[in-house]
Amino acid sequence: MTSRQFFSYFTSTFTLDVFPLPSLTETSSTSVLLTQIPINFDTIRPFTQSIKPSLTSGSDGIPPMVIKCGSDDIPLFLCKIFNVSLESGVFPSQWKTSVINPRHKSGPLDDITNYRPINHTPISSRIFEKIIKKSLVDFLTSKGIISCAQHGFISKRSCATCHLDFLDFVTSSVDKGFSLIIVYLDMNKAFDRVPHKRLLLKLKSVGVSGNLLKWFSSFLSERKLVVRIGNEYSRPSEITSGVIQGSVLGPILFLIYVNDIFSLFSFGKPFMFADDLKIAYAFYPGDMQRTITRIQNELNSLDDWSNIWQINFSPDKSGITVYKCTPPVNAFTLKGKVLPFQNTVRDLGLRYSCNYSFSHQVTHQLAKCRQLLGLISRVFRLPQAKLELYKSHVRPLLEYSFLVGGNLRKYDRVAIESFQRAFTKYVVGYSSTSTYRERCIALSLEPLWLRRIKLNMTVLHNILYNGTFNNNPLLELHNHGPYCLRNKGNTLVIPQTRTSFRARFFSNRYAILWNPLPQDIRAVSSTFQFKMRLQKFLSPVNILSLFQVYQTLDNLYENGPDYV
Structure with a gap:
């Protein structure tokens, strides 16, 4: 595929603002606005020092190495440029x-639709954007503007927290006897289709104003792109929409743009990571018909929102899972199309069935690991090289879903451990009569179940x-009052x-595993x-006594405790 083909595809996703623009009331107090961002030498210096010292230059021809390793004159010069830019807008x-x-x-490598455009911008621009982003995020955080349902591009939030938040809702709802309907929605090219005029309206509504709002308008307008494939470049083209994938400010601008989507759901509970949205509905089984009506009303509101803000949802790539209920096949529609029911879903890289079995995830992980380990075995001969590559490339794949380890069925946990057990046998030699425990000790490997305990405890x-x-505490500490025994502090309510x-x-x-840990x-x-301290304390011998696991050490290494 040539740069021209990619150029034609990427530019075809752009949109233009549809007029008239919607009206939008400011969600923040007019007395608290973000109008300017002061920048000085001390502001810039940490950002220039954290640059990776690369010799590859951006579109401005300046390698990052020059900025990082240059004298203090460079941050001073950039400081002057940044301040003039902000003051003039x-x-x-x-x-x-x-x-x-x-x-x-x-997907297939020869399908152009399976590629996303990653923008490489000048290093000076990236430093500037990082400074603006930090001030903007601090402002939004102080006012609590970004919804706690959004887990993407936010400090202390991630795919893992999104999965935890979602599974907390699902398991607690099932525990209360509720049925569940989960709607998974696909945003079509959302990052590339954000209309700039509407984005500026959203920025104004959260309190960005004055010269800073003017600066954002200038930042978004009259941008150009060039597609590079090897040494081949396409002709330049104007970027008419989108938040610039690969830029520093792009992700936070997207979060601001879609942030009001959460106000549409009063019945359902939304969970979002960047542009991946799912809405969970919990209800009593006898309230099915009323629930279907309420869900469809919220889907209709979502359709209206997407039309106003020009963010398209793809019904063909969306879907629904149900738990302990059987709604009609054509119960839910979006944009005039019936949303299909699914038996299994892939949600932020995690595969599970509609009854929340993660066997599909384990099967997928093991298949990828076998493929990668086969490649390593064909290319590398030294056992030590294979061991190091296993730890750096294969084991992380086995541990991708460590947070759902407790919800894995026993045969899935054993299957994951069996993969490492077979690998240790392969490295040591099939003629060896040593046990899995002895092989792990010889190779300085921990059993995967023990690593899951440590990762989850962290x-x-x-x-x-x-x-x-x-904003949504999963755990609650015991309140022992003034008479707390020394080893009872910092224990959790179960x-x-x-x-x-x-x-x-x-x-x-x-x-349950946290409370028996020593107080220190x-x-x-x-x-x-x-x-x-956890690494030093959590030896398999301690686990046998501390958690009252009645197995031999060799058995424990191979199967692990029943609950991890």
């Missing part, structure tokens, strides 16, 4: 040209001490559950110190 035109390198997403620690779920489905969920399962581990607030 004009973004430098020389920084508006982006070089696009197509990046493959998934996540639990971050939730408690680093505010990962400050909620009562009616179903094993809820009992296996992360917050319940790992609260539970009380430490530093993540680094917590990891070090």
